[in-house]
Amino acid sequence: MNETVEHGFAEMVEWRRHLHRHPELSYKEQETADFVAGKLEAFGVEVRRDLGGHGLIGTVRGALPGRTVALRADMDALPIEEEGGADYASTRSGVMHACGHDGHTAALLGVARYFAQRRAALRGEVRLLFQASEEVCPGGARPLIEHGALDGVDAVYGVHLWTPLPVGTVASTGGPMMASTDEFFIDITGRGGHGGMPHETVDSIVAASALVMQxxxxxxxxxxxxxxxxxxxxxxNGGFAQNVVAEKTRITGTVRTFDEATRALIRRRIEDMSRQVAETYGASAEVDYLVGYPALVNHESEAERFFRVAPAALPGFAVEKAVPLMPAEDFAYYVRERPGCFMLVGAGNTEKGFVYPHHHPKFDFDESAMKASAALLIAMAESALADES
Known part of the structure; x- marks a missing residue:
């Protein structure tokens, strides 16, 4: 484990707990951005603010010429009432960090300080992407990219603290790692009427039920x-009374895939099937299909770097090949543009009670995982910066 990261761990915990007490929802991360910017400026890091909402970019330029590496953390919280009872629990009703983004931000602040202290010996540039609004599409990654986050970047890396993996484990994989995510809203319209005279109606609930099964x-x-x-x-959802045939019923759902051909196929089938099934029952269907984040596909060469670098950076850790996951991540946009790798850092600990899944009201993680996150990001960045241009 990196000694500098070890020495700075106590402050990392303080930062994380401050952010946990003061969570902010997607597109509303103003105080979080102010906190991060203040720390970066105190480290002597150049900061650009208000990018793609409340996103910001910190830049550490080395004294020596070289490559450019980008490292990313997300900052937003979720609309969940916290039930964990920790002394650093959220102070804001109905909002909590239930996914680990507070830990991602604190770890990247530790990384920022590490590189800022080594500017004189640094070859190239480390770009620190503190991204807003990962949890809600269209997300904060694309706007940050549009503001130049990846301009001149040779490689990009990110981590996710992951409680399904135990502390002491890190994982990644080349190729598809996290799924794309789309949403659909199907409105079935029939002809309402009296529940006792169904022959004079077109029952949208019956048509919608048939469609759900199809x-x-x-x-x-x-x-x-x-x-x-x-x-x-x-x-x-349809209807409002037990003796009325519902005129309108709405179906909503989600689609997850790992490749664009399958994604397009499922969309076509949903749209065609909705229209055809509704017409069979004398109703009509309108489909609103929202295309969300693409699949996150790690570059094979950068995944290979992870498997080379992680054992040395994290002695004693289990370094595993990740099983692809159906949850989505807008880090996908970064690796569409530049070579990169997304990595999972185990943060679960049954002995300490860190067993609840992400997005659960009692979610929490073993804070020691932040040290591993920071050490891994530093090691990946230093490895990429050492490559020949």
């Missing part, structure tokens, strides 16, 4: 079984 066949019968995909119905 949509279950999209993955099982239209998608290549060797290509992972998920189509999940989240809600079905």
């Amino acid at each position: 949509l279950q066949t999209v993955v099982s019968r239209s998608v290549d079984p060797l290509r992972p995909a998920v189509l999940s119905i989240g809600t079905i």
